[in-house]
Amino acid sequence: MELLSVIRRWHCRDHLPIREIERRTGLSRNTIRKYLRAESIEPRYQVPERPSRLDPFVDRLRGWLVLEAARSRKNRRTARRLHEDLVALGYDGSYGRVAAFIRQWKHEQHQARQTTGRGVFVPLRFQPGEAFQFDWGEDWAVIAGHRVKLQVAHTKLSFSRAFILRAYPLQTHEMLFDALTEAFRVLGGVPRRGIFDNMKTAVDRIGSGKARQVNLRFMALASHYLFEATFCNPAAGWEKGQIEKTVQDARRHIWQDLPAFADLGALNAWLEARCLDCWERLQHIELARTIAEVHASERPHLMVPGRPFDGFVEQTKRVSPTCLIQPSCVMILQPLHLSSCSVDCGCMAWPRLRLTS
Known part of the structure; x- marks a missing residue:
């Protein structure tokens, strides 16, 4: 030049x-x-066309790339592995040429998706009182001198980003019902829609697309609180990305400072107070206000929860003289007692029949 x-x-x-x-x-x-x-301003040189050693294997390599793109990320072959497979077929060129072809192919696929609109994601935006997101997390705590593993229920309003945590020993129906009931109490109401993953306590069978066979007891809960249950696609955590991020942030900022507690009720009371304190300190990610201020503006748009949902299931059984319970439903005998879950958490635990002398 x-x-x-x-x-x-x-x-x-x-x-x-x-x-x-x-x-x-x-x-x-x-x-x-x-x-x-x-009158050239910039010199141009004609590059001669030289055949590449990869040319006879281009169709085979392109077919492999299409098949690998349909596999899960963990099961895909790397570019190094694809080069080794081509060498086994007679390719005597370099690995760099194969890697350059793969990079060019991926770039072309990305450009094609951008042109057709596939692969374009729109950020989720919610109106006040429109939706909440729910997910389970797993953490450890010291309860009554013992380090125990707990299942933590995370509930978050999608507009104001107000969240609440409650810990339970298991992820049973009754503990899920209690977690949502307590969350609606703290949040001050019920949004019109709930976003869940395909947990077994809510979904009995996953169909094609958005088709779900919803559990009858979970359906009764949704009908009681009048919210519409929406379930994400399998392995699509970004569809409820707010609560996924809350699970990570709570593990880093709340559970690391966790003291010891006498029982699970004291832990849940501490978690509730800590969440309310976070509302006052944390700024909303989109609005120039705190989460507490945004939540105060969203609260009038929430539905009034009404009476708590009754998560107990009552069954009548006949007891024989040898203390055997028969399936015929006639009456409830006085010697039958109901016991709650093994940890005293105050939740609506699944009632279990226990015989006493």
Whole structure:
């Protein structure tokens, strides 16, 4: 580029003959005349077409890439592995040529998705009182001097980002019902829609697309609180990304400072107070206000929860003289007692029948 600029200055400005320019530059007269006649500002060189050693294997490699794109990320073959498979078929070229072809193929696929609209994601935006998100997490705590593993229920309003945590020993129906009931109490109401993953306590069977066979007891809960249950696609955590992020943040910022507690009720009371304190301190990610201030503006848009949902299931059984329970439902005998869960958490635990003498 610099040499071409010098040639143009010598000929057009200084009026040097082509023979003198040839002597100074060492270029042929035909080359100098070509640049001057075309009035080129930037030199262009014609690259000769050279056949690549990968050309006979291009169709095979492209077919492999299409198949690998349909597999899960963990099961895909790497570019190094694809090069080894091509070598086994007779390819004697370099790995760099194969890697360059794969990069070009992925770039073309990305451009095609952008053109057709596939692969374009729209950020989720919610109206006040529109939706809440729910998910389970797993953490450890010291209860009554013992370190126990707990299942933590996370509930979060999608608009104000107000969240609440409650810990339970298991992820049973009754503990799920109690977690949502307590969450609606703390949040001050019920949104019109709930976003869940496909947990077994809510979904009995996953159909094609968004088709779900919802559990009858969970359906009764949703009908009681009048919210519409929406279930994410399998392995699509981004559809409820707010609560997924809350599970991570709570593990880093809340559970690391966790003291010891006498029982699970004291832990849940501490978690509730800590969440309310976070509402006052944390800024909303989109609005220039705290979470507590945004939640106060969203609260009038929430539905009134009404009476708590009764999660108990009562069954009548006949007891024989040998203390065997028969399936025929006639009456409830007085010697039958109901016991709650093994940890005193105050939740609506699944009632279990226990015989007493």
